[in-house]
Amino acid sequence: MKTWIKVAGRVQPFRSYGGRGMALTFARTEYFDEDSTTLVAFGPDASLLDPNDRAGVSSALALWRGDLEVLEVAGHNRTSGELSPATWPMQQSGQLTRYLAALQESFGCVRPAGSDYANGRDSFIDGAIESG
Numbered sequence: 001m002k003t004w005i006k007v008a009g010r011v012q013p014f015r016s017y018g019g020r021g022m023a024l025t026f027a028r029t030e031y032f033d034e035d036s037t038t039l040v041a042f043g044p045d046a047s048l049l050d051p052n053d054r055a056g057v058s059s060a061l062a063l064w065r066g067d068l069e070v071l072e073v074a075g076h077n078r079t080s081g082e083l084s085p086a087t088w089p090m091q092q093s094g095q096l097t098r099y100l101a102a103l104q105e106s107f108g109c110v111r112p113a114g115s116d117y118a119n120g121r122d123s124f125i126d127g128a129i130e131s132g
């Protein structure tokens with residue numbers, strides 16, 4: 001899951017990482033206004049936290065930054081979409097190095113192209129462009 005978190009005040013840039021079992025495992029400052037700062041945050045399991053639940057997101061953020069006052073949150077459960085019920089791929093350790101060369105092999109005139117097969121920036125639009 002991904003959520004945007006508006007907090008009170010102009011916050012010094014920061015970046016936080018979390019581990020297994022945490023509802024949010026990444027958060028960072030993204031946009032700065034005069035009297036508020038917007039963070040972007042990600043969690044590994046959409047069933048753990050509603051990205052639009054201000055209290056829930058606030059508690060998850062407080063594990064890193066209990067000093068921040070959460071004003072608003074807005075997110076979307078990407079795994080519940082009707083047409084695209086998924087997120088970007090998250091490779092397991094060793095998965096990419098083990099299988100990438102095979103995934104990039106052509107079969108006759110069929111050539112795999114897409115973000116998931118890119119050499120660099122896979123899982124991003126840059127990877128799709130590079131691979132294409």
Ligand SMILES: Cc1cc2nc3c(=O)[nH]c(=O)nc-3n(C[C@H](O)[C@H](O)[C@H](O)COP(=O)(O)OP(=O)(O)OC[C@H]3O[C@@H](n4cnc5c(N)ncnc54)[C@H](O)[C@@H]3O)c2cc1C
Nearest residue numbers: 078084086087088113114115116122123124125126127128
């Ligand atoms: C929720 C989300 C947020 C993201 N945010 C960012 C971001 O902020 N920045 C960033 O750089 N990247 C982001 N990405 C990643 C980026 O969107 C993808 O890496 C990129 O769109 C992949 O492009 P692609 O052309 O490789 O694959 P896709 O865009 O997935 O295109 C593959 C196409 O193939 C079609 N297809 C599949 N199987 C078949 C079949 N058998 N026959 C015919 N067609 C088929 C699919 O319908 C699809 O249209 C995000 C991805 C997601 C899901």
